[in-house]
Amino acid sequence: MKRTIRSVARFAVAVAAVIGVDAAAGAWTVTVDAGAVYDDNLTRAAARSDRRDDRALAGGIGVGYAWLPTGYDSLALVVDARGGAYDRYPGLDFASIGATVRYRRKLALGIDAPWVAVSATAGYTDYRDDVRDGSTLRLHAALGRRFDETLAVNVGIGHDRRHARSDVPLVPGVSGAIFELAGSSLDASVEYALDPRWQASGRTSARRGDVESTSRRNRAVFVASTAIADDPAFRDPELFGYRLRGTTLSAAVSLSYAPHDRASLNVGYLHESTRASEGIRYRSRAVEATVVYGF
């Protein structure tokens, strides 16, 4: 955790030094959100009998400060605190704290000017189920453009790491750090404003890297796994956590309504599909409704 925070801090200082930040030339942002989510495959299991679904309430607050060294550059630091509580599986209840540093440069003047951005996010999440506790680090670079007042697109490339605090091997000679994960991804998103109040958006990504899947013992998942451990969050002694290497394709769509310029009501749908070796394939779907308010 300390290492990732140090990395983000170094990144922020380096970017600030390069662009010559004037500490007085910025703007505060505060955003709060609260919502409900339903996920039909929290275990990320391939077999239908191993899938566990649940609903959760989650919310958070993000406090940020953006420095504006020029009319084309911004350097933003956002600190996020989040929490969530599940209905049937309280082991998944979590509280997290994180920080994001993002540098964005517009390449020309005007709303349709393309932009580039790089960001680093570090965080720590504490779950009620300790095996999931750990820090995360995500690096992301993006290129985007708003074509007019209604349509904006961007593409990005990212790398993520999750460091697990728990490493209790279940099988001799096989790691127990099932949440020690790393992966790289490509993503693209589009936003389309139907009118000044309604906005539709879509996002898709492809990620190659480690994933965690919880399922009953079977030969395929055992052969494919690089780490195995108990996963007590689902309160089923027959379920174990496996770390696999796979490719995850995801697609998300959402619809957002802004009753005024400070708030939005959002509903979204996320579909994920992961393929790992040994023919393992699982899908998950989630729907969420969220209220966001910006001060």
Add this chain to the structure above:
Amino acid sequence: MIARALAAALGFAVALPACAQNARIVASVRDVQGRPVADAVIVAVPVDGPARLPAKPGEVQIVQVDREFVPKVTVVVTGTPVAFPNRDEVRHHVYSFSTPKRFELPLYHGVPPQPVVFDKPGVVVLGCNIHDWMVAYVYVSESPHAAKTRSDGIAEIDDVPARSYVVRAWHPQLEGDESSTRRTIEVRSPRSELTFELALKPEVRVRRAPTVQRGGSY
């Protein structure tokens, strides 16, 4: 006797133009549903030649407050200097790509040292390079007889000399060309009224409200 008659005749001659100068044009602007349209610009141009513009128009202000331009629509005559005071804590970067006035005020606090002079007639669209949702319009009129409608859809143009005018209407959401709204009226003292029915496009603007993509708008 002759002197008195001459004095009376001279007094009448002086008084006549004074009466003729005090006409008022009252324009009512509605949309096709009959609702009043605010921020529509009404311009009256004399049929028999251009009206004389003020030699040195007074300075006008368009303020940036709460990350918006206020007012959203400003009517000025050609040659008017416009100042852009920034009353926000955050800096703004004001620009326009519009043909009548291209300019850029790089990131600033407070009031820029020099106002921007709008020296050609037409519509100038303003933006901020930091906050994409910020938009405002400066209507630069070639005639001094111009005004914008209030929230009740009424615009009043005072001190219009009584003669024939071509009157037209413009709005940021106007469907089609401004010239299609032209009509000729005979302005008579003390008041001439006319009504415009404008077909308006839906408002198009970058959305300001936050979304679930967390991290603020910067």
